[in-house]
Amino acid sequence: MIPSDDRINYLDHAATTPVRPEVLEKMLPYFTEIFGNPSSLYALAGEARYGVDESREQVAAVLGARSSxxxxxxxxxxxxxxxxxGLAALQAHAGGHIITTAIEHHAVIHPVEQLEKRGFTATYVGxxxxxxxxPEEFAAAVQPDTFLASVMLVNNEVGTIQDVAAISRLVRESAERSGTKxxxxxxxxxxxxxxxxNVDELGVDLMSLSGHKIYGPKGVGVLYVRRGVELEPLIAGxxxxxxxxxxxxxxxxxxxxAEALTLSESERPASRDRFDRLATRLIAGVNERIPNASFNGNDNPDQSSGGRVPEVVNFSFPGVEGEPILLxxxxxxxxASSGSACSSASLEPSHVLLAMxxxxxLAVGSVRISMGRDTIEEDVDDVVQALASVLEQLGTFPAAQV
Ligand SMILES: Cc1ncc(COP(=O)(O)O)c(C=O)c1O
Structure with a gap:
């Protein structure tokens, strides 16, 4: 299916990204020459240990945290x-209350649901x-037995930003009033x-990151754990x-x-305007060519009032499912990708869009376009054109308008 005479117009960077060459270059010696076990005592191991220590410092610098x-x-x-x-396991008496949101990634929702089956309770704020x-509604969910509040910073399907700083401040105030932590x-x-x-500006005690969304490798991530916070490990050994x-x-x-995170952070300020322009072009193009399209997410790009990240743009198209559009x-x-997950014969609409x-x-007819470092204006124009023509072929879109 891949046109051989052309490069792929990859617009699924929220799903994963390729490892960038500088990152790969930095990693390669650790597969072959510097292969020692960082815990061993000889010099070869020391070099590996140094690689881990340096990486920890790099990550800490981006987060404004301590390497420990x-x-x-x-x-x-x-x-x-x-x-x-890890936090739930240390609750003195089994049970306790967790606050999260209805639009978290399943990597948050499913562990919370697992805990609910074991006697914990949870509030999924809409x-x-x-x-x-x-933020006020989120903080109002604090109960005397609440021990954890988990809220994502940027949503993976629609790119909406949560005001994590306000949420953490209000939750703390609310917890103080009810005498809980x-x-x-x-x-x-x-x-x-x-x-x-920056973990202090966000006011978080724990924060999750992943390598493969930022042009780093798959299968590696970071959990920031504020000093003094105790966790039961998932993996003991x-x-x-x-x-x-x-x-x-x-x-x-x-x-x-660590290298991918450092690079992405240093390039962050310069990339903002470029992605804003690309998102504006994409949204305007789809609205013009496909008048029955509906934009899902926050259409106010102003990040000072919440806003969204421009890299992720999500649309729904009436009368059609996401899958045939993607094909x-x-x-x-x-x-590109769809918010709906195809499980056996049934198409499940995205829990994020339903919560919105x-x-x-409409939710089953959604398409997420997520742009990356290589995305240029022509790629945006290309996907607008392609969407209009695919929808016309699927018969959900009057030919006269194409
Ligand atoms: C918001 C969010 N959280 C967690 C994950 C899971 O990360 P990983 O694929 O590294 O396990 C993803 C990946 O899709 C995500 O988008």
């Missing part, structure tokens, strides 16, 4: 699970039609390289990562993750 607060994990899902289950949580976790997997990850994540360190992946785009050499109040029939 950085835990390397096997990815964003593991970081989310470690934060949630969102408005732009996908935004009201609530720790704040944020899944910032989709925010890295797009927003500041040799006691690596200060007893928080056992297993011989995957040095090459750790080095790659049509794929045939034209364009990779999108009609279930």
């Amino acid at each position: 607060e950085i835990v390397f994990t096997g990815g964003g899902s593991e970081s989310d699970n470690l934060a949630i289950k 969102v408005d039609s732009t996908g935004r949580v009201d 609530v720790l704040i976790h944020s899944d910032a997997v989709q925010a890295a390289g797009k927003l500041s990850l 040799g006691g690596q990562e200060r007893q928080r994540r056992s297993g011989t360190e995957n040095v090459a992946l750790i080095v790659g993750m 049509g785009l794929d045939f034209k050499g364009i990779a 109040g999108v009609d279930p029939e």
Whole structure:
């Protein structure tokens, strides 16, 4: 299906990104020459240990944290699970209350649901039609037995930004009033390289990151754990990562993750305007060519009042499911994704779009376009043109308008 005479117009960067050459170059020696076990005592191991230590400092610098607060994990899902289950396991009496939102990634929602089956309780705070949580409403959910509040910084399907700083401040105030202590976790997997990850400004105690969304390798992530916060490890063993994540360190992946994060952070300010322009062009193009398209998310790009990240743009198209649209785009050499998950014979509408109040029939016809470092104006024009022609072929779109 891949047109051989052309490059793929890859517009699924929220799903994953390629490892960038500088990152790969930095990782390679750790697979072959510097292969020692960082815990061993000889010089070869010392070099590997140095690679891990340096990476930890790099990550800490981006987060405004101490290097001892950085835990390397096997990815964003593991970081989310470690934060949630690791805290839950230490609750003195089984049970306790967790606050999260209805639009979290399943790497947060499913561990919380698992805990609910074991006697914990949870509140899933809803969102408005732009996908935004009201910080006051979130904080009002604090109960005397609440021990954890988990809210994502950027949503992976629609790109809406949550005001994590306001949420953590209000939750703390609310917790103080009810005489309890609530720790704040944020899944910032989709925010890295797009927003500041300063943990003090965000007011978070725990924060999850993933390597492969920022041009680093897959299978590596970070959990920031504020000093003094205790966690039961998910993986027990040799006691690596200060007893928080056992297993011989995957040095090459750790080095790659840290380098990718450092690069994405340094390029962040310069990329903002470029992505804003591309998103504006994309939204205007779709609205012009496909008048029955509906934009899902926050259409106010102003980040000072919440806003969205421009890299992720989501549309619904009436009368059609996401899957055939994606196949049509794929045939034209364009990779994008749909918010709906196809499980066996049934198409499940996205829980994020449903929580935003999108009609279930519209929610199954959603397409997410997520742009990256290589995306240029021509790619945006190409996907607008392709969407219009695929929808016309699918018969959901009057030919006269194309
Ligand atoms: C918001 C969010 N959290 C967590 C994850 C999971 O990260 P990983 O694929 O590294 O396990 C993803 C990946 O899709 C994500 O978008």
